[in-house]
Amino acid sequence: MDVARLAGVSQKTVSRVFNNEAYVSAEVRRRVLEAAEELGYRLNHAARALASGRTRSIGVVSLGTALYGPASLLIGIERAARDTGYALRVVYTLEGDPGGIAGAIDFLLNQGVDGIVISEPIDEEADEGTVWAGVDVPVLVLGAPAPFGAARTLCAGVGADLLARAATEHLLDLGHATVHHLAGPQRWYAARDRLAGWRAALADRGCDQPPVVEGDWSAASGYAAGRELAADADVTAVFAANDDMAIGLMRALVEAGRRVPDDVSVIGFDDTPVAAYVTPPLTTMRQPFDPVAQEGLRLLVHAIEKPDVDLPPAHDPPVDLVLRASTAPAPSRTPLSRGRRTATRPRNVPRTGAPADGGLSDHP
Known part of the structure; x- marks a missing residue:
């Protein structure tokens, strides 16, 4: 075989490379692929399928x-x-x-x-x-x-409930008495999982569960929810089920005279590209x-x-909280619940940042 001769390997090794099999070193794989390219060889997928x-x-x-x-x-x-x-x-x-x-x-x-x-x-x-x-x-x-x-x-996939739980715990760790939730449409699995994680976090801390406001993932629905929540002086923290709704929510709060994060902390979900560049930059959960x-x-x-071989162990993806400027300690007028920790970072969640927030980051 011309490819094997030019690469200086056996035909079996060439076959392993073309079939993407293991037990071939990176150097040998490189030589085989370069030889194939030099000779203009193109793998016949139809023949291999047969x-x-x-x-x-x-x-x-x-x-x-x-x-x-x-x-x-x-x-x-x-x-x-x-x-x-x-x-x-x-x-x-x-x-x-x-x-x-x-x-x-x-x-x-x-x-x-x-x-x-x-x-x-x-x-x-x-x-x-x-x-x-x-x-x-x-x-x-x-x-x-x-x-x-x-x-x-x-x-x-990491359960969205785990990420939602971490988001809610972050706000509770900042001293907020409870956290309101702006949910996604409940026909979506992800929206229900995020709702479940929010509820679990509040239940574990013995916090009240406020009524849920449901949006449709759009910034417009977040804006409508923000106008509703801004009228409630007891609202000091909101977890939105995605960043778009969180951004619409923040605009409505500011228009109503509720400062973010001085009066109301807001956390989103997804870490969309625009999240770091709104005012204030949005704290959010990054999806892996x-x-x-x-x-x-x-x-x-x-x-x-390998249909007859057991699956290899699964690797859990990271739970990544991106800290920016839209969350802060609860306003002083809000009493802390008894026994609540007031750490500024959630437990077992790494701290990350984004260039737009001007703050420090644990990552380059």
């Missing part, structure tokens, strides 16, 4: 939306897939379509994909047991409960999109290529 019984493709079912969370997770999946040697085939669903997931999975199975990733954050109330019997490839579900039973179902995608693809490829 030989292996696999198409080396992974199907992805994703909600068709420009919202930051789902879009960022899809980008993370695409990045992670580059290192696996598998091609992606993406099918988008539409919000409000009960048969969307079923139709997308059926389409991908007809394309012969070796595995499926479901990044679908909404309940669509599909009929149970109608289409799932034929799902005979491994299925990875990201950030939500599996919507059906497949031959092998995998899950990856890339680590979740990498971990999920690692497990899925293992399940595809």
Whole structure:
């Protein structure tokens, strides 16, 4: 084989490199790939698929939306897939379509994909047991409960409830008597998980649980909620289920004469690119999109290529609180609950920063 001869390795080693197998050093892999490029060799994926019984493709079912969370997770999946040697085939669903997931999975199975990733954050109330019997490839579900039973179902991702709990605890650690919650639409798994984490944090500290205000992820809905919350003088801390709603909320509070963070502390969720550049810069929970995608693809490829071998241990993604200027200690007029700690950082959560807030950061 010309590639093996030029690279100075065996044909078996060339085959291992082209099949993205382990036990090949980085130096040998580099020589083989450079030799293949010099000779103009292009891997025949169709022939390899016939030989292996696999198409080396992974199907992805994703909600068709420009919202930051789902879009960022899809980008993370695409990045992670580059290192696996598998091609992606993406099918988008539409919000409000009960048969969307079923139709997308059926389409991908007809394309012969070796595995499926479901990044679908909404309940669509599909009929149970109608289409799932034929799902005979491994299925990875990201950030939500599996919507059906497949031959092998995998899950990856840090629970949004853990991040929401850390966000709420941060505000309680600053001395706020309780924390109000601006929730996302409850048809979304992520919104329900964040609501559950907020409730759990308050319950653990023995704090009152104020009525929940529900938005639709948009800054406009956050602004409307902010006008409502600004009228309540007892509101000193708000956890918003995403950054867009938090930004709209802050504007409404300031327009109503409630200073952020002097009168009301606000924390968001996601760490969108704009969060560091609003006034004041927004404290938020950073979602680990890339680590979740990498971990999920690692497990899925293992399940595809080694179906009879137990999955490797899962790695928990980080819980990352980004401290900026929108949160501060509770106003002095607010009494502290008995026995509450008043540390300025939450427990077991790393401190990070952003250049826009002008403060110190534990990271370069």
